[in-house]
Amino acid sequence: MDWDKLQYFLMVARHGTLARAGQALHVDATTVSRRVSALEAALEQTLFERAPGGFILTAAGRALVPHAEAMAAAAARIHSVREGGSALSGQLRVSVSEGFGGSFIAPRLGGFTTAHPELEIDLVASSGFLNPSRREADMAVLLARPRKGPLITRKLSDYSLGLYAPADRLDWQAAVAEAPLSRAGIPVIGYVPDILYAPELDYLGEIEPGLRAGVRSSSILAQRRMIAGGAGVGVLPCFLAAGDPALVRVRPDQSIGRSFWLALHRDVAPQPRIRAFIDWLDAEVQKSRGLFVPA
Incomplete structure (x- = not known):
């Protein structure tokens, strides 16, 4: 041929x-x-x-x-x-959530690209996912396990989310600790409900039943910046908020659990560049286990 x-x-x-x-x-x-x-x-x-x-x-x-x-x-x-x-070359397209791709994979990707300089890597980190079943991406890190399609899937990692407030708003931190958010008079930040791209992101009700966001964004990175900038309090993945001096976790005993799932089309699974990236990602996640599920 x-x-x-x-x-x-x-x-x-x-x-x-x-x-x-x-x-x-x-x-x-x-x-x-x-x-x-x-x-x-x-x-x-x-x-x-x-x-x-x-x-x-x-x-x-x-x-x-x-x-x-x-x-x-x-x-x-x-x-x-x-x-x-290098024996590894060609294109590798990975679809990930904006928060995981932008805050975890992107800062660490230099080690992988240095080891495999002939690979072309597309990190599609956005609010939504490309579909590996339709070969839109070589692999995807999803918020739920796909139930159909010619895919190989497995859990990549559990992760925790918590309620965060601006570090310089001690009054808000005290109010959130003592009273329900719905009565504290503090703006709540969250996703735009009618364009929520995954049901796993609908978690405000797990903080308090019926809790609604009054300041909303489709971007978790924007939500992080809004909380750090004093626009309100909100829920963030712990790996996204870790190490940010502008954020303080409030109600630390209250935690929300979610998982990342790795999915790839079974036809691409044996390819060396796919295996190399998965092995690298597994190693990075294992090294940072404490970020995903804090003690």
Whole structure:
């Protein structure tokens, strides 16, 4: 099979559009379209459904992806031997929550990229997740275990959340300790209810039944900054708030428990770059266990 055409197919499968695939390959979208069409003609199969939002793999396309990935890995190994470089190369796309990706993975990622300089890494850290079942990402760290799809899943880590107040508002800290928040007259910060992207984030009722946020954001990083800046009190993951001198945990005996789940498409699980990243992430989480579930 012609690897030249296959790599164009693989880039469209990974990126979803001709334009993004072309950028990754450093060619124009017309060239990508022509090579993919030529591959479909050679195989006498339709590999993508052309939709307004991009290219969606057909059943034939999904079946071809693991073979294309294997050829990509072989090509990378050949290139590595020729160049005397790292055995790990190619693209790795990881979907994570904004808080975990931005505050935990991002500051530590330098060690991994230094060890594997030929890898291209997309850390998609946002309010929402890409779907590894549809090959939108190689892997995802989710807030709940997926129940369907061709996925390999396992728990990455439990984590705790607590109620935090601004460090310079001693009056608020005392009031929260002595009275229900609903009667303390203190603004409560939380998510925007109608655009909550995961039910696991609906946790204010676990602090006090019926508790509602009056100051809201879809971003947990924005909520952290609002609490630190004195806009109110709110719930934060302990790993996100740890070490911030502008924040103080109040009601330390009151804790909310959640979990991170690792999910990846079973076709990509054997790939060396996938295994290397998972091993690195496991090690980083284990080293920081006290951040996720404080004593």
